[in-house]
Amino acid sequence: MTERTLRRLLGALVAVAGLWLVASLIPRGGGTADAPSGLGSAFEGVDATSVTAVRFMRIEDTIELRPEAGSWRVNGWQADSGSVARFFEAVAEASVGELMATNPGNHERMGVAGDSARTLEIELGGATRTLVVGNEGPRPTTAYARLPGENEVYLLESGLGSHLRRRLNDWRNRRVLAIDTSAVSRITVQRDGDTFTLVRESGEWTFEDGGEASSSQVQSILSEMSGSLVASSVVPEGDPLADQPAGGSTAAYSQSGEVVAEVTIGNTEGGWWATAAGDSVRYRIGSFRADLITPTLESVRPQ
Numbered sequence: 001m002t003e004r005t006l007r008r009l010l011g012a013l014v015a016v017a018g019l020w021l022v023a024s025l026i027p028r029g030g031g032t033a034d035a036p037s038g039l040g041s042a043f044e045g046v047d048a049t050s051v052t053a054v055r056f057m058r059i060e061d062t063i064e065l066r067p068e069a070g071s072w073r074v075n076g077w078q079a080d081s082g083s084v085a086r087f088f089e090a091v092a093e094a095s096v097g098e099l100m101a102t103n104p105g106n107h108e109r110m111g112v113a114g115d116s117a118r119t120l121e122i123e124l125g126g127a128t129r130t131l132v133v134g135n136e137g138p139r140p141t142t143a144y145a146r147l148p149g150e151n152e153v154y155l156l157e158s159g160l161g162s163h164l165r166r167r168l169n170d171w172r173n174r175r176v177l178a179i180d181t182s183a184v185s186r187i188t189v190q191r192d193g194d195t196f197t198l199v200r201e202s203g204e205w206t207f208e209d210g211g212e213a214s215s216s217q218v219q220s221i222l223s224e225m226s227g228s229l230v231a232s233s234v235v236p237e238g239d240p241l242a243d244q245p246a247g248g249s250t251a252a253y254s255q256s257g258e259v260v261a262e263v264t265i266g267n268t269e270g271g272w273w274a275t276a277a278g279d280s281v282r283y284r285i286g287s288f289r290a291d292l293i294t295p296t297l298e299s300v301r302p303q
Contacts, residue, residue: 039147039154040096042129046122048072048088053123056164059116063168077281078173087163094158100137100144101153110144110153111135118164119148133164169234176283177276178227179261184252187221191248194297207300217300224293225252225261229274231283241266241273242282248294265290 054065065074065084072079100110107113111134120131133156134144143161146153187198197208198218205218235241244266251262262277265285272290275282291299 039131039145039150042122042131043091043094046088046091046124046129048084051122051124053121054087055119055121056166057119057121058164061168063166063171065171074171075168079171080173080175083166083171087160090159090163094156094160096145097142097155097157099152100155102151104151106153107134107146107151112144112146112153120160120164133161136161169236172234173281174231174234174283175227176229176231176263176274176285177225177261177279179225179252181222181226181252183254184222184225184260185255186253186257187218188251188253189221189249189294189297189300191294191296196297196300198300212302214300214302217295220292221250221295224289225250225263229263229285229289229293231274231285231289233284235273235282235284240268240270241284244268244273248290250294263293265294 048067052067056063063075065072065079065087067073072081072084101107108116111117112132114132117132117134120133122129122131130148132146132148134146134153137143137155141157141159143156143158144153145156185200189196189198198205198213199208205213205215207213246264247266249262249264252260254260259277263274264277265272265274267273267287267290272285272287273282274285274290274293
């Protein structure tokens with residue numbers, strides 16, 4: 001190899017190295033390196049044990065989650081624990097992706113304009129972290145986001161956007177009741193004009209008069225009372241179900257005769273409702289749930 005050829009090869013190598021260095025300095029749009037510190041660190045240290053309040057602020061309403069006495073409340077109502085857990089899972093998985101826009105003229109299109117955006121506020125350590133979250137991004141489980149007062153819009157890699165779109169009733173508890181059924185020794189059911197009592201002796205359930213009862217139907221009652229009675233939604237004020245009278249009930253008693261739990265049901269052409277003693281909330285349930293928690297006399301008799 002001649003000296004002239006060697007010089008050409010060295011020159012080419014230097015040129016390639018220079019191009020690589022320039023390319024490495026150009027932003028590529030991924031990660032959080034270029035994200036403003038407030039946005040990039042918005043979720044640091046955020047979990048169900050550290051947060052004192054979470055607010056979802058929309059044009060139509062404001063929804064607030066707040067821990068109280070070991071459980072979560074949403075606008076003063078008992079919150080659905082599963083929904084709260086999924087929200088904090090989304091927070092744990094959140095990361096700030098590429099810069100999507102710097103011109104405020106794009107804010108409305110991306111859903112982060114001040115007059116139409118959804119705002120997420122998180123209270124933590126005596127301070128409030130605020131994030132403006134807009135429309136869904138170009139990929140699943142992404143959304144556009146920016147800091148209040150900032151023009152830069154980033155892609156938020158998280159399912160948080162769906163949580164900000166949820167309605168109040170979607171956050172509310174839908175489990176009608178959950179008791180320890182091992183303490184239940186007597187069940188009284190009223191349904192369709194019939195009243196009957198089931199008793200447990202030596203681990204076996206029978207009718208009060210000693211007649212045989214369907215073990216699967218009794219177990220269904222106990223299963224619903226132990227936590228399976230989950231409603232499809234909460235009955236809001238003004239709903240036709242809100243003012244309908246009761247059409248049946250099931251009461252569970254302990255060995256000493258104390259009422260352990262009582263569920264009342266009713267229905268209209270629009271569906272079925274249920275409520276538990278001591279709870280003012282009326283829940284919408286499916287007809288099959290009504291038949292499980294308050295079965296008819298005929299269904300409890302052995303087939």
